[in-house]
Amino acid sequence: MGNNFSILHKDKDSHSRLGELKTLHGSVVTPAFMPVGTQGTVKAISPKELEECGAEMILSNAYHLYLRPGIEIIQKMGGLHQFMCWQRPILTDSGGYQVFSLALLRKVNDEGVEFQSHIDGFKHFLSPETVIEIQEALGSDIMMPLDECVHYPTTKDYAEVAMERTLRWARRSLLKKKENGQLLFGIIQGATYSDLRKESIKKTTELDFDGYSIGGVSVGEPATLREEVIDLVSNALPQEKPRYLMGQGTPCDIIMAVEKGIDLFDCVIPTRYGRNGTAFTSQGKLVVRNAAYSSDSQPLDKNCSCYACKNFSRAYIRHLFNAEEILGLRLVSLHNLYFYLELMRKIRDAIRNNRFLEFKKIFLSNYHED
Amino acid sequence: MGNNFSILHKDKDSHSRLGELKTLHGSVVTPAFMPVGTQGTVKAISPKELEECGAEMILSNAYHLYLRPGIEIIQKMGGLHQFMCWQRPILTDSGGYQVFSLALLRKVNDEGVEFQSHIDGFKHFLSPETVIEIQEALGSDIMMPLDECVHYPTTKDYAEVAMERTLRWARRSLLKKKENGQLLFGIIQGATYSDLRKESIKKTTELDFDGYSIGGVSVGEPATLREEVIDLVSNALPQEKPRYLMGQGTPCDIIMAVEKGIDLFDCVIPTRYGRNGTAFTSQGKLVVRNAAYSSDSQPLDKNCSCYACKNFSRAYIRHLFNAEEILGLRLVSLHNLYFYLELMRKIRDAIRNNRFLEFKKIFLSNYHED
Numbered sequence: 001m002g003n004n005f006s007i008l009h010k011d012k013d014s015h016s017r018l019g020e021l022k023t024l025h026g027s028v029v030t031p032a033f034m035p036v037g038t039q040g041t042v043k044a045i046s047p048k049e050l051e052e053c054g055a056e057m058i059l060s061n062a063y064h065l066y067l068r069p070g071i072e073i074i075q076k077m078g079g080l081h082q083f084m085c086w087q088r089p090i091l092t093d094s095g096g097y098q099v100f101s102l103a104l105l106r107k108v109n110d111e112g113v114e115f116q117s118h119i120d121g122f123k124h125f126l127s128p129e130t131v132i133e134i135q136e137a138l139g140s141d142i143m144m145p146l147d148e149c150v151h152y153p154t155t156k157d158y159a160e161v162a163m164e165r166t167l168r169w170a171r172r173s174l175l176k177k178k179e180n181g182q183l184l185f186g187i188i189q190g191a192t193y194s195d196l197r198k199e200s201i202k203k204t205t206e207l208d209f210d211g212y213s214i215g216g217v218s219v220g221e222p223a224t225l226r227e228e229v230i231d232l233v234s235n236a237l238p239q240e241k242p243r244y245l246m247g248q249g250t251p252c253d254i255i256m257a258v259e260k261g262i263d264l265f266d267c268v269i270p271t272r273y274g275r276n277g278t279a280f281t282s283q284g285k286l287v288v289r290n291a292a293y294s295s296d297s298q299p300l301d302k303n304c305s306c307y308a309c310k311n312f313s314r315a316y317i318r319h320l321f322n323a324e325e326i327l328g329l330r331l332v333s334l335h336n337l338y339f340y341l342e343l344m345r346k347i348r349d350a351i352r353n354n355r356f357l358e359f360k361k362i363f364l365s366n367y368h369e370d
Numbered sequence: 371m372g373n374n375f376s377i378l379h380k381d382k383d384s385h386s387r388l389g390e391l392k393t394l395h396g397s398v399v400t401p402a403f404m405p406v407g408t409q410g411t412v413k414a415i416s417p418k419e420l421e422e423c424g425a426e427m428i429l430s431n432a433y434h435l436y437l438r439p440g441i442e443i444i445q446k447m448g449g450l451h452q453f454m455c456w457q458r459p460i461l462t463d464s465g466g467y468q469v470f471s472l473a474l475l476r477k478v479n480d481e482g483v484e485f486q487s488h489i490d491g492f493k494h495f496l497s498p499e500t501v502i503e504i505q506e507a508l509g510s511d512i513m514m515p516l517d518e519c520v521h522y523p524t525t526k527d528y529a530e531v532a533m534e535r536t537l538r539w540a541r542r543s544l545l546k547k548k549e550n551g552q553l554l555f556g557i558i559q560g561a562t563y564s565d566l567r568k569e570s571i572k573k574t575t576e577l578d579f580d581g582y583s584i585g586g587v588s589v590g591e592p593a594t595l596r597e598e599v600i601d602l603v604s605n606a607l608p609q610e611k612p613r614y615l616m617g618q619g620t621p622c623d624i625i626m627a628v629e630k631g632i633d634l635f636d637c638v639i640p641t642r643y644g645r646n647g648t649a650f651t652s653q654g655k656l657v658v659r660n661a662a663y664s665s666d667s668q669p670l671d672k673n674c675s676c677y678a679c680k681n682f683s684r685a686y687i688r689h690l691f692n693a694e695e696i697l698g699l700r701l702v703s704l705h706n707l708y709f710y711l712e713l714m715r716k717i718r719d720a721i722r723n724n725r726f727l728e729f730k731k732i733f734l735s736n737y738h739e740d
Contacts, residue, residue, distance in 0.1 A: 039689075039690075039693040039695055040686070040689065040690075040693075041690060041693075041695045041697045043695065043696060043697075044696040044697065044700075045697070046677075046697060046700065046701075047681070048677065068689070068692060068693055069664065069685070069688075069689040069692065069693075072665075073664060073665045073685055073689070076665050076667070076685075077665070077667055077683055077685055077686065078667075083683070083685075083686050084686065085681040085682055085686075294439065294443060295442075295443045295446050295447070297446070297447055297448075307416075307418065311417070311455040312455055313447055313453070315439070315443055315446075315447055315453075316410070316447065316453050316454065316455075318439075319409075319410065319438070319439040319443070320409075320410075320411060322438060322439065323409040323410075323411075323438055323439075325409055325411045325413065326413060326414040326696060326699075326700075327411045327413075327414065327415070327416060329696075330414075330416065330696075330700075331416075
């Protein structure tokens with residue numbers, strides 16, 4: 001496969017790196033955060049607002065779109081980019097994670113996975129090949145192969161079975177894939193067992209994917225185990241390929257992972273917390289629904305330049321949540337996305353100037369996790 | 371009171387007229403439609419989007435804001451305009467209608483009205499004077515006095531009692547009002563009894579308000595009776611003052627009322643239907659949730675230039691509603707507001723060019739009410 005990733009600069013004092021990932025819909029400078037648009041929309045946010053926040057790439061989900069509205073409809077509308085009016089890069093998750101967390105009555109074997117839709121109970125069968133076909137029909141810029149994601153805790157025996165099946169499916173995905181410019185990433189599995197992770201890395205990277213993602217994290221394991229896995233995997237992955245930490249995380253998680261050399265992130269946290277009235281700020285999380293803010297004329301974050309912070313007080317946004325007005329969750333979702341994307345801009349600037357660790361220190365001294 | 375309204379042009383062939391209404395926050399060219407922001411936000415829409423749709427003035431509600439978040443908070447935030455980030459004119463409804471439709475356990479007497487909050491059951495008392503004080507604290511551009519709004523059907527005796535109380539309250543409202551540039555409109559009551567309506571008009575217009583509104587319509591009466599009331603009242607109101615038809619209506623209702631000489635409208639229909647997946651188009655209503663649109667690549671209305679119509683297909687918007695995604699109701703609400711505001715722009719152009727009746731004929735020949 002071609003060389004779609006180049007490292008622009010490596011930080012002197014950490015594993016963090018500045019990279020450029022080329023896709024069919026343009027380039028993305030990494031480390032980058034992808035807002036999550038599971039069902040073909042980033043929840044409560046318009047594509048125009050996403051662009052204004054500086055989103056460069058978003059994530060969507062092949063499993064969800066396959067079930068609803070169905071791939072045929074999206075194809076008729078000219079593909080996923082045109083369907084959802086987003087002309088920048090899209091990464092589609094295969095839905096392996098969703099099949100193993102949302103779907104009912106799963107039967108997994110080497111052929112693939114049979115399951116019942118979480119929406120209407122209808123039976124479906126997905127193989128590694130159909131999952132590639134679906135993502136080719138969607139026209140996403142980066143595809144993910146079907147994998148078997150196991151939850152924590154799991155026996156080592158089962159973790160090994162799932163890891164090896166993921167590998168066999170990875171090979172079949174590569175064979176199925178057309179040479180049409182869509183990228184395909186490999187997924188590292190192996191649960192919290194370091195020898196399984198190492199084997200998964202060795203055999204997956206032999207297959208020469210366009211990038212590698214760390215799967216099977218944030219599946220219930222303690223944070224310390226998760227950090228160990230991220231450390232192990234990112235150290236062992238090839239330098240010249242992009243590294244994607246799936247489904248992560250809080251601002252602190254992201255900074256920690258960038259330090260270990262991760263390039264790509266996605267997470268529902270900014271929009272999910274936004275809908276719930278919790279804002280991320282330079283000082284930490286702020287629950288704007290709290291009575292303490294009922295006559296607070298300050299913006300969510302005085303250091304923020306987003307539309308919500310430039311125009312509205314905490315008191316107003318709190319009122320909107322109290323009155324169950326949709327603008328409330330819109331404003332906090334928008335602010336949180338802006339906060340995450342601004343964090344990534346600051347991270348990239350810091351790497352560019354060889355001061356990532358200094359940035360990390362200052363950020364963490366202001367930001368209080370609770 | 372000063373002359374805040376001037377008629378720029380009268381249509382040759384109908385009672386429709388082009389006017390300019392001057393307020394503390396700028397001028398509004400009439401006939402104008404006010405999007406409804408009951409709780410200090412037009413549901414699901416940001417102030418920036420309202421401006422982009424061309425909204426010139428919005429309506430909010432003193433009763434709702436008094437109950438939540440409370441007037442003191444809005445005052446602390448610098449008044450309603452600053453609180454909700456809307457720098458153009460705001461008309462506040464007094465909440466008379468809400469006290470008589472939403473609130474519990476009402477006791478009405480000449481002093482005012484005692485009621486229980488529909489939110490938390492706490493008891494409150496509002497007099498004509500406190501309602502003026504509330505709206506002066508909010509800083510709205512146009513205030514409405516407390517009135518007694520009776521539902522259809524009602525006895526003539528009670529309609530007379532309510533009409534006369536509304537008159538006494540109107541006089542007290544004028545006495546209470548500061549001379550600070552905020553305008554105050556009178557409200558014509560009298561239910562569907564033409565002699566009561568005439569008496570209400572005679573005695574209310576003697577008081578020299580800045581404008582007059584037709585209250586007590588759309589309270590359950592048949593459309594033909596409503597039309598008769600609007601006809602009677604708008605014919606009898608002074609030419610030189612703005613006329614406001616409260617809480618109306620469908621596109622056809624508005625066109626009919628403009629023809630009778632009405633200048634101002636407000637209605638929840640565009641946003642309420644928008645949240646429900648029903649779009650107003652030049653051909654009539656379109657229920658975009660319907661299966662018929664599941665792979666329809668057309669915009670909601672091919673003749674519309676709003677953000678939703680320039681960027682998204684019916685198939686996509688239908689998918690958003692099916693998947694319960696907030697962007698769906700945002701896009702249809704936005705489209706409907708744009709449709710209403712564009713209708714008003716077309717109406718004003720038609721009046722300016724003495725071709726209102728021609729415009730009406732063409733509009734109605736394309737627009738199918740169901």
